[in-house]
Amino acid sequence: MDEQRVRGGGPPRWWGQGPPWWNRGDGQGVPGTDRDVGSRWPWRSTVLLTVFVLAGSKYAAEQQVGEHADLDLFARVLLVVGSGLLLWRHRHPVLVAFGTATAAMVYLGAGYPYGPVFLTVALGCFSAVVAGHRKAAWAAVGMLWAGHVLIAHWLYRWLPPSGDEPAAWGQEIVVAAWVVAIVAVAELVRVRREQWDRERAERAQAARRRADEERLRIARELHDVLAHSISVINVQAGVGLALLDSDPEQARTALTTIKAASKEALGEVRQVLDTLRTPGDAPRAPAPGLDRLPELVEQAAGAGLTVEVRGEAPKLSPGADLAAFRIVQEALTNVVRHSGSRHARVRVDAADGVLRLRVDDDGPATGADAGGSGNGLAGMRERAAALGGTIEAGPRADGGFRVLAVLPLKVTTVKGDR
Template sequence: MTAPAESKRGPVVQDWALAFVVAVIQVGAGRNANLRQTGVHSLDAFGYVLLLIGPVALLLRRSRPLPALLVTIASCAVYLLCGYGYGPIFVSLVIAFISAAIVGSRWWTYPLAPLGYLALVWPLPTMVGHPADPWLAFGMIAWLGVLVAIAEGIRQRKAVLVARRQRAEAARRDEEAQRERRASEQRLAIARELHDVLAHSLSLINVQSSVALELFEKKPKQAESALVAIKTASKDALAEVHTLLHAIRSGSPTAEGCDSAAEPVPESVPARGESEGAQDNSGVRAGARAPAPRSPAPSIEDLDALLQRTRQAGLPVDTRIIGTAHKLPSVVDVAAARIIQESLTNVVRHAPGAPAAVTIRYAADSVEITIDNARVTGTQSKSGPSGGNGILGMRERAHALGGQLIAGPRPSGGYRVVARLPSEMGAPEEA
């Protein structure tokens, strides 16, 4: 049997068991109480039916609490008005009242307590010739107050439990939303890092391959240099992708793993099936292997080294530093280097041959990076593929650090990218 069926079966069994116990109490103890009282009508078949109506009505106390309470009040009223003696017939009435007060509306349930007192204790029984004992009438008032207090206490306790469950459910949903948000941010970070790693190298490879094809027959020496540059760029790109995958598999932060470029991958790389087979045979072999040494992350401290590959691709890049250079936080330094690389990649891709200039302006609390490229003239001008994510990724990098980035055409022609990043982090750095 499934869990929902078992959960529904439990309350039904409890209601039937409760109705049976109340029926035994009301019939057995009611008969004894009626025999010990004088001046009352002897129990007959109708009296026993009235004693059983209340327990039967309790079967509806969950689904129809108010009708069940009205039926028990009516059975008790008829029982007393027929002249039968006071007894445990009130047991079903008490249970039905508490159930209706907990499950149903208190505004419909609580007024029935004084109405039931008027109809069952005083003055209606006295008016029809069945006066109640004064002490009984006074005691019933006290018991009704206790009964209402018990019902309200249970109701409030139930409300507290429901509110607690709702808070726990809300906390669980919030935690799931936070996990989904973190996972989404990690996916975006991985996509941005893959773009930054591959776009620059592939753009340079594209330019150098075009040069090699044009000079292959006329100037084989220069074509050979272009092929060497292609080999170097592809090898470096493979090393950086290898570093990114290593960071993801080892669980280290994405930005740290990606921005710390890996050491070059050996010429012989094991095939996918071989590496997976080795991992399967060794169990935790991959996890136990020490991480390979990595080369330094890209940095704007050495612009010549950062721009070396771009210049080798034939793009003339001028540099200018304004202000006193000072040490930047690693995340800011890496982000600035990535922005410069991506901007120059766009120049190579969309404006090949156009000269570019990189200006770094150091201030007390910020660093500003400006990348300009001149207007493209002649046959070198071309429109590269549109719809890329380069500018979006650069803007995300800047905003993540509390900076800003503006990119757009220059009035005099060409294109300009300006990024302003904080030179100090207010909180401990996170990868």
Template sequence: MRVQGDIDRRALLLDTAGAAVIGAIVIAAARAASSPDVLDLLLVAAGSLALAAHRRAPRTVLAVTTLSMFAYVVHAHPGSWVALPVVVAVHAAARSGHRAQAIGAGTLFLLGYFVVLIVAVPGVQDTVERTLLLLGWFLCAGVTGLIDKNWQAYLRQTEQRALDAERTREETALRRAGEERLRIARELHDSLTHSISIVKLQAGVAVHLARKRGTEVEPALLAIQEASGEAMRELRSTLEVLRTDVLDPGTGLDRIDELAERARAAGIALVVTVDGVERPLPADIGGAAYRIVQEALTNVARHADRAETTVRLLYTDSALELRVDDRGPCLPGDRITPGTGLTGMRERVAALGGTLEAAPGAHGGFSVRAELPLEPGMPTESRVSVESRGSAG
């Protein structure tokens, strides 16, 4: 968090310095062309310094800069250099994804500039040439803003794909290690357990017959009986260890609140509700449910622009039902190409004998619905309809 704060402060300082440089350029050009009065200087300062906030509020900056510089045009009838702050604001708005607002502001400024100069300044040809020059500047600003936006999106997507690939490799390695442990456990059980059981049984029968006949039991038989029993206990403990699924202790539904807080800190307006009689879950079911919610929230951050999201967990007598709905830009009928995340969800649910549906919602956005079967007779604790609310931080 401290590193992110340092980055934000550096970006703000750079933006402020850039806005001050632009303002200085415009004021210098104004002084070279004429003698600006106090109102002119205030309008230029307002239109230029507003650019310092272009990352946080690009649309507000676009409106303030456009209005301030247009007011300066109406008051002083300056040259084409007056459009420099507006060009920068158009670029910032296009880069932030507000293409329509950027086009509208640029068009209104150009029309106003043309009308004001046609009325107030003699020389139609010179005014037309200035306006066409500004048109080229605005087109370049909009195009470069869109290119920058697409490039940043490409970099984020590439980084996320690398993270997904790394996570998938780790999960695959863990799954293969678990499968190998289970195979070894089966082999040990099939080969050793039967043989040791026979040895123990035969030794026990021999000891019983010797005592029944009243003869002295050979110490070797007692040693064999005791050693085989100890070997069975040790082998049983070893098999239990091998059959234990290696799960991250921090990836169960008992950590769902921490996952929700991380999602809210990332900018997602999230609401989590838990309905039904909550109960302790087996590690594989709790881990799978946690991973499904985690992947769904990751997709909200990546593809739904951190839209408002709800997570609902429902405990029934026979299953755990979970649902993640967002209000992103996805529309009913949109075709979704499953990626690594959705494929991983389906594999987890299928391995537990459950069902998964992941598709655009009936009223827009995207919906992930999963049902994981539970074993009957699990111990329960009473917590019905618990709700955790929060907003994006």
């Protein structure tokens, strides 16, 4: 019984991906499972089957005394060879399918009694079909059936035992039915195995996609946190160096701002890294949102940027609130780094089911990369797209630069919302 059922119900662990006894043998399964199993020799099952075939054939011979030749050493050798070939059924399925069929045909041609000798052929062809060698398996089964027809209805005159009579044609119908059953079951297992492989590949692809999305989310968080804080630190460090001799008090203020900005950045970076160390745990501190806009304005002021905020933010989901805060933060960071203006305006407007965030500055740009280097704008667009929103960023007709974010207030499907 599966451990999961013992602990409290639900489907077993292997449900939807194949039972634990499944033996692929192609070396292309999941590491640690199919690959390892397929590399082993099926000793135990082959030995058990060989014992069963020998014992079953002996019992069948006792029930068919006088109808067929007695089991002798050659008969037992054929039975052992036919069963022993199954040891290679995972490595060489085509060879095993034809080998078991040939051994069974020689066994029947020698006039030995019917019995579980057909079981070796069934398992050999079954393994070939499951491994994808369908035509070879059908050819091997067809060869055995055709050989049986020839032996039972024509070659019996020259084969032992002497004085044998032809078999009834009704017996061929039974043999044909068993052949069809073997092929049908093998095809069903092959189809199910391919389905397991597809499901396994889809799960692996989904896991890689989730990992990529998580890495992208963390990269955005680190970029937004570090870009903003380091911009403030860079500006204040320049102020402190310029005023170190002429205005020590102002230089002290700049150093204080640097200390506060670096402390906050370290705290946010630590929070992001904690999600890597203990995935699934609740964060130790709440994620920032638009309620922290006053702190953002104060930090921008420390970098020499005056920010005017208009409008009030509505109640947002944690994911949307964090995205809105990061978008405003990145927009103000770009003003500090890339604009010659020391004044910015933030407009928060919630109406018609959407939240509009507009950040304007009057420019001019201080370099060719006006509005940002590209990574910040790409991160803002990814955050907005994950919520079903949009970002427009570019120069204004009257000069300066504008970032306009439109986010839905009600998010039905949120990607990366943590």
